[in-house]
Amino acid sequence: MTEQLPAVVPADEPAPHPIRLVVTDDLHRSRLTVFFRLLLVIPHFIVLLLWGIVVWFVVLICWIVAIFTGRVPDGLRNFIAMFLHYLTHVWAYYLLAANPYPGFTGEPGYPVDVEIAPGEKMNRLTILFRLLLAIPALIVLWVLSYVAEIVAFVAWFWALFAGRLHPGLRDVLTYYLRYNAQVFGYICLLTQRYPTFSDD
Secondary structure: OOOOOOOOOOOOOOOOOOEEEEEOOOOEOOHHHHHOHHHHOHHHHHHHHHHHHHHHHHHHHHHHHHHHHOOOOHHHHHHHHHHHHHHHHHHHHHOOOOOOOOOOOOOOOOOEEEEEOOOOOOOHHHHHOHHHHOHHHHHHHHHHHHHHHHHHHHHHHHHHHHOEOOHHHHHHHHHHHHHHHHHHHHHOOOOOOOOOOOOO
């Protein structure tokens, strides 16, 4: 009589990151808008700057509230999340990861967009030291930003001559955008999950 071995139970896979990138881009690029991309994105950079100033004040309020409650108020959280949508749209357009001219409201549905999970209870100690904890992720993001700029430079020539973007170039750019969104979301208290290198 043979002895039966216990069944092997696979370990639970980690849950997807609460901030994920959604890419529905078709790789088509308008040569005309590619050529003038730096000029076309200027109005968005101005709006990003002004909206961003307000967001940092909101984040400061959220930080104080969350230290005591462990949660970010839903209304303020939605405001920050809308800015993250807009930030992602503008950078996707600027870096040539997407083709359509983005709107100014941050409404979901852009070809390169973020999905943000609902709010969660967070560890108050990690909220208190959030900026210190984010330093390693910010260093990685800084390095990735240089890579993204180089790839965008190559992508500009590729899209200008081909009228479309090579999927490999687009994937490098969207990897940066995903990590950028997760770092922003972590610092701005949209999630307590640390930015991840894996593409969920």
